[in-house]
Every structure is written in C-alpha cells, then in structure tokens.
Amino acid sequence: VKLVESGGGLVQPGGSLRLSCAASGFTFRDYRMTWFRQAPGKERELVAVISSAGSSTTYADSVKGRFIISRDNAKNTVYLQMNSLKPEDTAVYYCNAWPNYWGQGTQVTVSS
Secondary structure: OEEEEEOOEEEOOOOOEEEEEEEEOOOHHHOOEEEEEEOOOOOOEEEEEEOOOOOOEEEOOOOOOOEEEEEEOOOOEEEEEEOOOOHHHOEEEEEEEOOOEEOOOEEEEEOO
C-alpha cells in the first residue's frame, strides 16, 4: 500500500497550491479519503473529507470556502486545491485512506 503526496512548497500569502495524493496497493474507489495537516507543536487536524464516490465533501471551518477536495477514481488520486492561503495554513499535509493508510506528508509553507 502506498500513498504519495506531492505539490507542496513555499507560497506567498494569498497564493494557491494544489496537492495530489497518488494511491496504490488497495481498492481506492472503496475508501473515503481525507487530508490532515500538522503544524509544528500542534496536533494533527482534519482538513477535508471526500466520500468514496466523490459525491460528498466536508471541510474544517478554518479552510471552508478556500480549499477544495476532489478525487479521480480512474487515476487513484485525491487532490486538495488550496486558495487564499494564509500563514496559519503552514503545516505538513497528509492524505489518508480512512482509517487505514497514510502518506508520508508534504510540507506547505505560507510566508512572504
């Protein structure tokens, strides 16, 4: 089983990034997928959830209206489009096939 995140980096406040998470080794379309993040010194927090078919999404209040989670079951990939980024969005972002499998994380830094 592998979940590989990509797309992180350094971005200025107000900018955008698109994270991707490529899955393999399990039946991706059967799993609810989530994005979590963990900032230094803080607990890991849930950012967004998407149902197995992609028909339902849920967001943390802190990112609602700015982030969009989506998935392509034909490509075994889940995405997180992050817009209007703020310094407080700085964290390591992890994708998760709920609840079993985790990626290694990708760093997102929002700074001028």
